[in-house]
Amino acid sequence: MMETLSGLPWLRPALDVARLLVFACFVGLGIRALRRPERRSVDRLIAYAMAVSLAVGFTQVEAWPFTNWALVHGLAPARMSSWEIEGLDATGRAWPVDARVLQPMAPEEFGSWMFSRLPRLSDDARARLGRFLLERAEAGRARLVAGEPVGGNERVLGPLAAPFHFQQKPVWHGPADVPAAPFVAVRVQVLEWDVEARRRDESQVTRRELLRYPS
Amino acid sequence: MSARWDTFWHASTSSRNLAVARVLLAGTALWMVLSRVDLPSVLEFPAEMWTGLGAAREARFGLGAPLVLERTLYAALHATLVAALFGIHPRLSCFASGLLLYHFAPFETIVRSPNPYLRGLTIPTLGLLILSFAPRMERWRVLGGTPEDAPAWPLRLVQLLLCQIYFFAGYAKLVTSGLDWPGVENVRRYLLLLNQGLSSTPAGSLGYALADLPWACALLGWGGLLFELAFPLVLFSRASRLVLLPLAVVFHVANGLLFRIFFQNVFLLLLFVDWDRRRSAS
Numbered sequence: 001m002m003e004t005l006s007g008l009p010w011l012r013p014a015l016d017v018a019r020l021l022v023f024a025c026f027v028g029l030g031i032r033a034l035r036r037p038e039r040r041s042v043d044r045l046i047a048y049a050m051a052v053s054l055a056v057g058f059t060q061v062e063a064w065p066f067t068n069w070a071l072v073h074g075l076a077p078a079r080m081s082s083w084e085i086e087g088l089d090a091t092g093r094a095w096p097v098d099a100r101v102l103q104p105m106a107p108e109e110f111g112s113w114m115f116s117r118l119p120r121l122s123d124d125a126r127a128r129l130g131r132f133l134l135e136r137a138e139a140g141r142a143r144l145v146a147g148e149p150v151g152g153n154e155r156v157l158g159p160l161a162a163p164f165h166f167q168q169k170p171v172w173h174g175p176a177d178v179p180a181a182p183f184v185a186v187r188v189q190v191l192e193w194d195v196e197a198r199r200r201d202e203s204q205v206t207r208r209e210l211l212r213y214p215s
Numbered sequence: 216m217s218a219r220w221d222t223f224w225h226a227s228t229s230s231r232n233l234a235v236a237r238v239l240l241a242g243t244a245l246w247m248v249l250s251r252v253d254l255p256s257v258l259e260f261p262a263e264m265w266t267g268l269g270a271a272r273e274a275r276f277g278l279g280a281p282l283v284l285e286r287t288l289y290a291a292l293h294a295t296l297v298a299a300l301f302g303i304h305p306r307l308s309c310f311a312s313g314l315l316l317y318h319f320a321p322f323e324t325i326v327r328s329p330n331p332y333l334r335g336l337t338i339p340t341l342g343l344l345i346l347s348f349a350p351r352m353e354r355w356r357v358l359g360g361t362p363e364d365a366p367a368w369p370l371r372l373v374q375l376l377l378c379q380i381y382f383f384a385g386y387a388k389l390v391t392s393g394l395d396w397p398g399v400e401n402v403r404r405y406l407l408l409l410n411q412g413l414s415s416t417p418a419g420s421l422g423y424a425l426a427d428l429p430w431a432c433a434l435l436g437w438g439g440l441l442f443e444l445a446f447p448l449v450l451f452s453r454a455s456r457l458v459l460l461p462l463a464v465v466f467h468v469a470n471g472l473l474f475r476i477f478f479q480n481v482f483l484l485l486l487f488v489d490w491d492r493r494r495s496a497s
Binding site for chain 2: 012013014016017019020023026027030031033034037039042043045046049050053054057058060062064065066067068069070071072073074075076077078080082104105106109110112113116117121125128129132152153154155156157161162163164165166167168169170171193195196198199202
């Protein structure tokens with residue numbers, strides 16, 4: 001059913017417009033309740049917000065900012081995949097790159113986009129993405145060496161900045177974690193593992209190159 | 216039914232509770248935007264990342280403006296949130312903040328999804344708009360002055376939306392995975408894979424340590440699920456607040472330590488505290 005619906009090219013834009021109207025109606029009812037603060041106007045606003053938020057919750061179909069609040073709700077898979085960026089120095093040595101170089105974007109957002117779209121990108125588009133990652137990695141390396149925060153999110157609040165929803169541990173802790181000279185290349189690797197096998201042996205992770213720049 | 220509706224929605228509360236709600240919502244949103252410095256800069260990411268949006272989705276969130284305009288609007292969002300925080304032109308600042316948050320919150324996830332929930336800005340977006348629709352909000356004071364009776368419905372509505380975070384998180388687990396979700400095997404696997412995916416040294420993590428204890432996995436699974444489904448009781452009973460609000464703090468601390476999941480709206484639990492108990496029945 002969902003597969004059939006997702007194949008309809010007009011459905012997604014129509015739903016986006018409908019969701020905009022849902023939000024606009026909420027704001028409109030709120031303004032009406034403010035201008036005519038009698039009980040009936042307020043009740044309409046309350047009933048509408050309740051109806052929309054409960055409908056979204058029970059159907060699990062979002063109309064953000066009314067949303068479904070699902071999180072880690074599926075059964076955990078036996079096999080997992082993830083990704084990492086590696087910077088290469090002039091000697092060819094690979095250095096793990098801290099995902100904070102992508103801030104303000106969260107690593108899981110970038111990773112989800114990359115897994116779903118990278119295989120369909122043209123060679124030119126892959127090169128543009130690779131160049132972008134190399135520039136980000138190098139800028140992050142330079143900031144770390146200079147003693148500045150690696151990512152942009154901590155620039156104002158420092159360690160009091162709100163973390164992302166999924167808390168990824170930092171890869172870079174100090175200048176020893178990066179080369180003294182600039183990165184000259186970058187590659188993205190897919191990491192795959194069996195959850196229980198990795199529990200027994202941390203090295204049980206297979207790596208596959210997804211992108212390299214310059215290729 | 217009508218009487219219960221009126222008792223729940225049209226009771227009065229202290230204006231101080233509403234003022235504190237404004238501070239909590241604006242403060243949470245400000246904390247988030249100050250922690251996402253230059254969020255509009257995601258527009259500088261490679262164009263390929265933005266090609267899948269489509270005109271309708273751009274229209275839905277008002278996307279497509281030049282970066283310089285987005286940065287100006289993002290600066291304006293900071294200003295409106297500071298004004299909302301301190302009660303400066305509160306109606307205008309809350310309303311403008313709500314609309315600007317509606318525009319900017321999707322920047323966090325839009326390349327993947329137009330549904331940026333659990334990024335900290337969903338409840339502030341709705342909550343600040345709801346407060347801006349309330350009568351006499353110019354007279355709400357956190358400190359100073361004598362609190363007065365005010366309609367409770369704006370606070371109740373925000374509280375209801377906050378409860379839905381917990382309830383629908385539990386509901387989604389049940390409808391998607393059934394009673395296998397809280398089972399030992401599933402919780403153990405989540406403990407392992409989230410630490411493997413998010414930690415550079417998973418073997419030393421607390422999640423790994425608990426994954427080998429079946430009773431602990433069962434407690435986390437069943438206890439967490441029951442807590443999520445029961446949380447809306449805080450809307451109806453002071454006694455349940457005394458139990459469930461501290462439990463919520465424990466729940467989020469455990470999620471952070473064991474599953475590496477951080478909940479940016481944890482301070483909004485203070486919305487359920489009565490800040491003027493002498494006057495208020497809420």
